[in-house]
Amino acid sequence: MPSNSEVPDPTDWVGTPLSSLSSLESALQCHVCKELFTTPMITSCSHTFCSLCIRRCLSQDGRCPACRSGDQESKLRRNWAMEECVNVYEKQREHLLKIARSIAEGTKSKEMDDRALEGRPSKRRRIQQPNGPKVVSELPTRSTRSKSRMALQTTQESERQPSVEDSEDAGSQYSDEDLVSMTENPLPEPADGLVACPMCGSRMKEEEVFPHLDQCSGELRSSTPQKDSPANRKQSTSVAYSVQSPSKARQRLGALNYSLLTETALRKKLAEIGIPSHGPKALMQRRHMEWMNLWNASCDSSHPHTKRELLRELEIWERTQGRQIANAQGPAGVMAKDFDVEGWTRSNKDDFADLIRKARKKAHKRGPSELKHEGSEREAARKLDSLEPVADPHRSSNGVVDLTSPAKPPLEQQQHSQGSQINSVAA
Amino acid sequence: MASDVASKRLWHEYRLLYSHPPEGILAYPIDEAKPFVWEAFIDGPKDTPFEGGVFPAILDFPKDYPLSPPKMKFLGDIFHPNVYPNGEVCISILHPPGDDPNHYESASERWSPIQSIEKILISVMSMLAEPNDESPANVEAAKMWRDNRAQFEDKVKDGIWKSLGLEVKK
Numbered sequence: 001m002p003s004n005s006e007v008p009d010p011t012d013w014v015g016t017p018l019s020s021l022s023s024l025e026s027a028l029q030c031h032v033c034k035e036l037f038t039t040p041m042i043t044s045c046s047h048t049f050c051s052l053c054i055r056r057c058l059s060q061d062g063r064c065p066a067c068r069s070g071d072q073e074s075k076l077r078r079n080w081a082m083e084e085c086v087n088v089y090e091k092q093r094e095h096l097l098k099i100a101r102s103i104a105e106g107t108k109s110k111e112m113d114d115r116a117l118e119g120r121p122s123k124r125r126r127i128q129q130p131n132g133p134k135v136v137s138e139l140p141t142r143s144t145r146s147k148s149r150m151a152l153q154t155t156q157e158s159e160r161q162p163s164v165e166d167s168e169d170a171g172s173q174y175s176d177e178d179l180v181s182m183t184e185n186p187l188p189e190p191a192d193g194l195v196a197c198p199m200c201g202s203r204m205k206e207e208e209v210f211p212h213l214d215q216c217s218g219e220l221r222s223s224t225p226q227k228d229s230p231a232n233r234k235q236s237t238s239v240a241y242s243v244q245s246p247s248k249a250r251q252r253l254g255a256l257n258y259s260l261l262t263e264t265a266l267r268k269k270l271a272e273i274g275i276p277s278h279g280p281k282a283l284m285q286r287r288h289m290e291w292m293n294l295w296n297a298s299c300d301s302s303h304p305h306t307k308r309e310l311l312r313e314l315e316i317w318e319r320t321q322g323r324q325i326a327n328a329q330g331p332a333g334v335m336a337k338d339f340d341v342e343g344w345t346r347s348n349k350d351d352f353a354d355l356i357r358k359a360r361k362k363a364h365k366r367g368p369s370e371l372k373h374e375g376s377e378r379e380a381a382r383k384l385d386s387l388e389p390v391a392d393p394h395r396s397s398n399g400v401v402d403l404t405s406p407a408k409p410p411l412e413q414q415q416h417s418q419g420s421q422i423n424s425v426a427a
Numbered sequence: 428m429a430s431d432v433a434s435k436r437l438w439h440e441y442r443l444l445y446s447h448p449p450e451g452i453l454a455y456p457i458d459e460a461k462p463f464v465w466e467a468f469i470d471g472p473k474d475t476p477f478e479g480g481v482f483p484a485i486l487d488f489p490k491d492y493p494l495s496p497p498k499m500k501f502l503g504d505i506f507h508p509n510v511y512p513n514g515e516v517c518i519s520i521l522h523p524p525g526d527d528p529n530h531y532e533s534a535s536e537r538w539s540p541i542q543s544i545e546k547i548l549i550s551v552m553s554m555l556a557e558p559n560d561e562s563p564a565n566v567e568a569a570k571m572w573r574d575n576r577a578q579f580e581d582k583v584k585d586g587i588w589k590s591l592g593l594e595v596k597k
């Protein structure tokens with residue numbers, strides 16, 4: 001599975017009670033870079049992209065990537081409303097995600113504890129299932145499966161999640177109060193009879209929460225334990241309408257007509273601007289284009305980068321695309337040099353089943369399942385099959401991914417059935 | 428994870444494909460540290476001669492992805508009008524709008540930075556179901572598909588069985 005990463009992604013919400021925020025977050029993303037909009041600009045055809053993204057697209061082929069109508073950089077306009085949406089969303093994201101994950105985790109640990117009680121006559125009252133956020137419809141009998149399925153969803157929570165084996169032993173140690181507070185209120189809370197506002201954390205009577213939410217700024221109270229929340233760290237800098245006039249301090253760079261410039265003249269031009277001026281003309285031309293896009297996008301930004309920062313970004317470009325341009329004087333259609341496709345094809349061509357097995361293993365390897373504590377290898381392999389992470393997303397009608405219903409039969413099984421079919425045909 | 432645009436975007440696509448895999452499609456970077464080469468598996472579409480086959484392919488991404496499209500190459504033998512004998516896939520979504528090697532594609536079918544790996548693989552899957560015999564990549568396959576459909580289907584099925592390591596007794 002995709003390894004842990006701090007990079008925010010809409011799929012972070014999957015498996016939490018706020019899974020619908022996944023589509024909200026996608027709507028706040030630029031379709032070119034798949035990140036939240038940075039300095040959103042609106043095109044003549046009313047499509048919105050990050051300033052840098054749309055500038056790169058336009059300098060490549062002069063068309064809007066969404067509808068392909070022709071456009072020019074000079075016609076781009078700031079999309080202030082979108083920028084404000086993104087700023088507000090970004091400010092709340094970490095906090096909301098923390099809440100969503102702790103609720104999801106609370107639901108899970110409650111289910112585990114419920115399970116731990118099964119089959120044991122117990123005087124304790126069973127905790128009622130909440131009607132609301134239901135993440136896992138049912139805890140499967142195999143603990144490994146549930147663990148890895150869960151971990152597929154969120155990367156952080158899997159680290160904190162206790163194993164079922166542990167909770168089975170520990171389950172009896174929790175009192176009812178512990179269970180209630182664990183599941184319904186995962187953050188430590190003083191027993192003052194008050195409840196915390198989910199936005200700002202201030203404590204108040206339960207009936208006051210909804211009226212308060214209407215006015216709540218979301219600023220966290222310093223007395224609450226969530227000091228490290230993003231809302232506290234970043235000062236609230238909404239896109240004030242006063243910052244709306246684009247910064248005039250810096251002049252945007254104009255396009256050069258490269259065909260009219262000799263190699264020497266272009267080299268001189270790059271040196272004048274203060275960017276690297278080595279390499280063949282084709283490379284210098286692309287470097288200048290990238291610099292122009294970086295520079296002008298920074299001019300659009302409410303928080304323009306310094307020239308030094310921009311030079312660092314140009315260096316990243318140089319190491320990736322620049323190098324490819326420098327090397328790729330060969331014909332198009334050549335596969336990456338750092339991967340021996342022919343060799344790989346040759347060595348695998350005749351062993352298709354092996355290929356699929358490898359792929360599946362690879363897919364599993366990146367899965368989070370820890371099979372260390374499992375019994376025989378055979379048993380582990382059997383579990384891998386039942387873990388098939390690439391099968392249909394079992395989406396229930398409400399859009400929540402059901403992680404527990406049986407997956408589509410893994411490729412190998414499909415093959416077997418195909419095989420037997422063929423055998424009967426052949427016989 | 429690298430900080431360049433292409434790596435980041437590939438990462439986001441990977442996250443999405445992983446959590447919401449389209450039916451019959453599996454795709455992931457061969458090495459997460461080098462996200463520019465992906466491996467993909469496409470199930471042969473139902474009710475076509477390709478049904479029952481699973482077709483492995485390599486996707487090779489340029490460093491300026493998503494401005495430019497990746498290249499896609501099937502690894503096994505696949506007999507299809509739009510796949511070169513060396514496995515390279517020839518389909519309009521993999522061609523940048525600027526060049527049109529086939530001179531028939533409309534710009535709207537071709538690559539744009541808002542297309543995605545998922546859309547490519549879904550297009551390739553429907554290409555398996557519905558070959559396009561205009562300016563084919565595999566002339567023999569295109570001719571057979573047009574003139575002798577039964578023979579074409581037999582040949583495709585033979586290829587699938589062979590790929591599964593099974594000999595067909597005639």
Ligand SMILES: [Zn+2]
Binds near residue numbers: 031033034037053
């Ligand atoms: Zn963007």
Ligand SMILES: [Zn+2]
Binds near residue numbers: 043045065066
């Ligand atoms: Zn447009």
Ligand SMILES: [Zn+2]
């Ligand atoms: Zn206005």
